[in-house]
Amino acid sequence: MNRSEFIKKCAALGIGLPVASFLLQSCDDDITSPDFQVNFSGKVVIIGAGAAGMMAGYLLHRHNIDFEILEAAPIIGGRIKRIKDFADFPIDLGAEWIHDNPDILARLIRDPEVKASVDVITYNPQTIHRAKEDGTSKINWASSFYSEYKFKSTTWFGFFEKYIANDIMDKITLDAPVTEIDYNNDKVIVKHSGGMTKEADKVLVTIPVKRLQDEAIAFTPDLPTEKTDAINSIEMGDGLKVFIEFKERFYPDVLLFGNFIEAVTSDSKTYYDAAFGKDATKNVLGLFAINENAAPFTGLDSDQEIVDAVLAELDDLFEGKATKNYVKHVVQNWSKEPHIGGSYSYTFENNTEETMDTLLKPVNDKVYFAGEAMSKYAQATVHGAALSSYEVVEKMLSSG
Numbered sequence: 004m005n006r007s008e009f010i011k012k013c014a015a016l017g018i019g020l021p022v023a024s025f026l027l028q029s030c031d032d033d034i035t036s037p038d039f040q041v042n043f044s045g046k047v048v049i050i051g052a053g054a055a056g057m058m059a060g061y062l063l064h065r066h067n068i069d070f071e072i073l074e075a076a077p078i079i080g081g082r083i084k085r086i087k088d089f090a091d092f093p094i095d096l097g098a099e100w101i102h103d104n105p106d107i108l109a110r111l112i113r114d115p116e117v118k119a120s121v122d123v124i125t126y127n128p129q130t131i132h133r134a135k136e137d138g139t140s141k142i143n144w145a146s147s148f149y150s151e152y153k154f155k156s157t158t159w160f161g162f163f164e165k166y167i168a169n170d171i172m173d174k175i176t177l178d179a180p181v182t183e184i185d186y187n188n189d190k191v192i193v194k195h196s197g198g199m200t201k202e203a204d205k206v207l208v209t210i211p212v213k214r215l216q217d218e219a220i221a222f223t224p225d226l227p228t229e230k231t232d233a234i235n236s237i238e239m240g241d242g243l244k245v246f247i248e249f250k251e252r253f254y255p256d257v258l259l260f261g262n263f264i265e266a267v268t269s270d271s272k273t274y275y276d277a278a279f280g281k282d283a284t285k286n287v288l289g290l291f292a293i294n295e296n297a298a299p300f301t302g303l304d305s306d307q308e309i310v311d312a313v314l315a316e317l318d319d320l321f322e323g324k325a326t327k328n329y330v331k332h333v334v335q336n337w338s339k340e341p342h343i344g345g346s347y348s349y350t351f352e353n354n355t356e357e358t359m360d361t362l363l364k365p366v367n368d369k370v371y372f373a374g375e376a377m378s379k380y381a382q383a384t385v386h387g388a389a390l391s392s393y394e395v396v397e398k399m400l401s402s403g
């Protein structure tokens with residue numbers, strides 16, 4: 004495993020490299036006076052209202068470009084998703100950790116007029132256990148390897164809702180799955196919601212790479228082979244989160260599977276105190292699992308079967324305390340989300356700069372791609388997805 008893979012896998016688990024600062028500072032960069040020439044004044048249709056799609060809309064809005072966003076789901080956010088009323092703090096059902104210096108939040112907003120105020124906590128769990136055949140063992144020494152950040156009283160969804168989506172909500176059409184993009188002629192024709200069409204000068208596709216691989220959108224003409232080969236070389240595995248409220252807290256801050264190195268470097272599965280560092284009175288345990296470790300759960304027929312399997316596993320590890328203390332649960336099976344289909348891009352067969360350039364390359368200067376899998380900066384993360392839109396929107400507007 005090379006260094007970038009190691010960092011990526013650490014990030015996936017919520018384990019980060021130490022960083023210097025954790026204050027959210029304002030940022031002097033103003034995207035309305037970019038150092039590139041805006042040569043484009045047509046209309047853009049963005050497909051998908053996840054982090055990448057919303058950020059693209061935010062940027063186009065700031066540049067006074069005509070645009071609209073078509074989102075297949077009945078809600079915005081994609082893999083950032085929040086549940087507000089499960090506990091006495093909002094919970095991230097998808098992305099949860101800030102896998103970078105929290106200054107990244109101000110860099111995403113990039114507007115000196117906006118005085119962003121977001122409470123961020125250092126995520127430094129102290130009690131760390133490892134699962135064994137017959138219980139758990141303490142590996143608290145591993146706490147010195149944790150240096151990560153989380154929102155204190157909001158979520159990734161709350162952050163985007165407040166600072167990014169607020170001004171562009173009227174440009175988003177929900178329940179509008181795009182099925183076809185025809186870029187054969189001067190105008191691009193986007194077909195959605197069983198036959199309705201939109202016309203644009205350029206389109207930006209931000210749907211999950213799994214959905215591109217599943218050919219959820221038919222392109223006319225077909226995408227170039229080098230593009231589809233690059234798309235198909237990305238792996239996006241299964242993904243699951245479960246949150247359970249318990250009457251009593253019987254679990255450590257973090258419970259890992261495998262030895263510490265395996266837990267960091269192999270497909271992750273972690274139980275963690277979701278209330279860690281929050282102003283919370285409820286005991287809420289989270290389960291985060293991806294790829295091979297998620298598949299045994301995500302393949303089950305119902306959320307009830309998933310939570311039964313989780314409780315059985317916890318009962319084995321904690322002498323029946325899970326069932327005894329169970330109050331309620333919420334399951335988010337990302338593999339079964341119809342417009343997502345899994346967790347996030349993980350490994351590439353051929354993870355080279357060349358592959359990334361091919362992924363990001365616009366087709367005929369009309370069809371552009373962004374999203375977490377296309378992020379040169381930080382694949383598999385929220386900020387990486389959003390930053391991919393910074394890069395693509397700049398390319399789009401400067402190309403004319």
Ligand SMILES: Cc1cc2nc3c(=O)[nH]c(=O)nc-3n(C[C@H](O)[C@H](O)[C@H](O)COP(=O)(O)OP(=O)(O)OC[C@H]3O[C@@H](n4cnc5c(N)ncnc54)[C@H](O)[C@@H]3O)c2cc1C
Nearest residue numbers: 051053054055075081082098099100181342374375384385
């Ligand atoms: C379980 C889990 C935990 C994670 N943890 C973290 C974390 O702690 N920190 C972190 O930084 N990142 C984390 N991530 C990754 C992060 O959530 C993603 O990288 C990021 O949110 C992806 O944003 P995106 O805009 O690229 O894609 P998405 O959020 O998937 O947005 C794509 C949008 O396109 C829509 N769409 C799909 N098909 C169509 C269509 N045909 N027509 C119209 N719309 C369509 C989808 O409904 C979706 O809204 C996690 C992800 C998962 C699943």
